[in-house]
Amino acid sequence: MKRKPLGGYLYITPLLIGVILFSVYPVIQVIWMSFHEISLADIRSETFIGFRNFKDIFAMEDPPFISVVWVTFAFVGGSVLFHVGAGLALALLLNLGWVKGKNFFRNLYMLPWITAGIMVGYTWSFLFEPRAGILNYLMSLVHLPSQSWTADPKLALPSIIIANIWRGVPYSLILETAGLQSINMELYDAAVVDGANPLQILTRITLPLVKEFILLNLILDTGLTFQVFDTIFAMTAGGPLHRTETFSIFMYYTAFKFGKIGMGSAISLLLLIFSLIIAVIYIKFFRPGKERYA
């Protein structure tokens, strides 16, 4: 009997339409717009200008492009490092046999993640508030001087990073828990019988076996953190002095405050390229596939 390939395509058609409509088309649209001058005021007129949007971005002085890059990478790097680190540590803790109330804590830790980013931003703004905020109150208890946190050019970036860390840890916790629970318990038993201590079990058995999950966690979390907008916008709106202006904030101002849609698209495209480069670096670093196992 001859197979009819048409049937197969029919089954994936709904998904294919979804992917094209919501993923492929927007990306192509963004690429196309990046090479055009489009202004918010007159959105119908699109003039092809080649690489000028990119040149303008690199030549920008207020804020300098390099500052946006640095702020973004500090924000993403700090957030992702602690998300994955703390998420993995919590997941390991909540995976221990003797810990009671695992499910209660696992659910409790989900709260920050299901809270809207803008709410997270406002909540942390209150905590960081110079006069009424609890943080300065705690500082005063140990006789440390008050800080203006989100208004301080030096402390603003760490402040938004802390808020974003708080929000994103649950995501990693979930992923790493899934990873840990995929490990057959007998693999630990075999090591225990051999006399391995907890540290040896962690480094020789557990971590290598969740490696793939850590990699996935890094890639997904990096992508998500690059896009964080609401929390930063609610806390600092990119200030003071552009010290918290990440790609997403920068893109928003360019496209919607200054009305340069084409240039905003070019910024998005750069962001996409950065994300891809980093994903490739992660994958190279972790070398999955070198160890072939199911």
Place this chain on the structure above:
Amino acid sequence: MIDIVLKGVSKDFGKYLAVDTLDLTIKEHDFHTLLGPSGCGKTTTLRMVAGLEEPTSGDIFIGKHAVFSSKNLINVSPAKRNIALIFQDYALWPHMTVFDNIKFGLEVLHIKKNEVKRKISRILENVHLEGLEKRYPNELSGGQQQRVSMARMLVIEPKILMMDEPLSNLDAKLRSSMRSEIKRLHNNIGATTIYVTHDQEEAMALSDMITVMNNGKVQQTASPLELYDHPENIFVAGFVGNPPVNLLNGRVIKQGLQKVLINSDFLGQINIDNIQNVTLKKDQSVIIGIRPEDITLYSSNPDKNSAEATIITILPTGSETLVEIKLGDKIISAKVERHNSYEINTKVYLAFESHSIHLFDSESGRRLN
């Protein structure tokens, strides 16, 4: 003597009692098998001896020392019990090569590098895995994985070996060749071995001693032949032996000195000697067990008391032939010589020696003779 002794060991998982006040002695150098149906608590028992599962109550000794005692709050860690284990699904570390899998236990013991190399290459040779040391577990066949887990167990030269259904994932042919390899291995190194299986033939073939378990309880501990010839209760009689023992209902007619006359369904009156020290009431119901090989079939009535039956199936295995016969409303089986002239739907007459009968109390299931 480094015997392994379990005294009153129980394990409950929440409400479920997986192992129920187990008493067990495993002699040094013995190949001792825990045999029983799936879910009867074999793995749990093994894991408690290994220290991977904490008993709810009881004491476990390895040699003179208690390795676990619920009263004295002793719980020696698995590493200090000098055991090695093969898990049912092998539990090979998937991210390590064959070599690294075997090496792990030696590294933990801080054995010198060249010594490690020497030991591993010797063990690989022993289990016929030379040349596969760079492979990952998922690149090996089931039989090869089994050998790796064997090598991993043997390389640390433990005093006690434990194997949890190590052959159950292999195909029939490989299983029988591994079976003789395991037996040879045990004869060579003489380590005390606790072996778990639900396969009674495997248990019979390998073991010095067998403990039959059911519902978390020990049913009987005995040598393979003792178990076969003198099952202590109906469960053991039914579980050990393939094809299984034939069971028929009967009633006590009268008890004499160390003997009893019973009336068996379809077989008539039977006189059974060597009755244990029990008092049987008239009309008490009993169960009569006869192994298929203890039944002789005749095509004509050898004496007029023989029971008459009809052949319904003939199953030759090559080395012998199994015949299923209908006796009244019961179907029982008999083993006959491989060359025979039986035909289905023909009449045969049964004969058996009364001393080959296993007599059980139908209420308690206990053996009476």
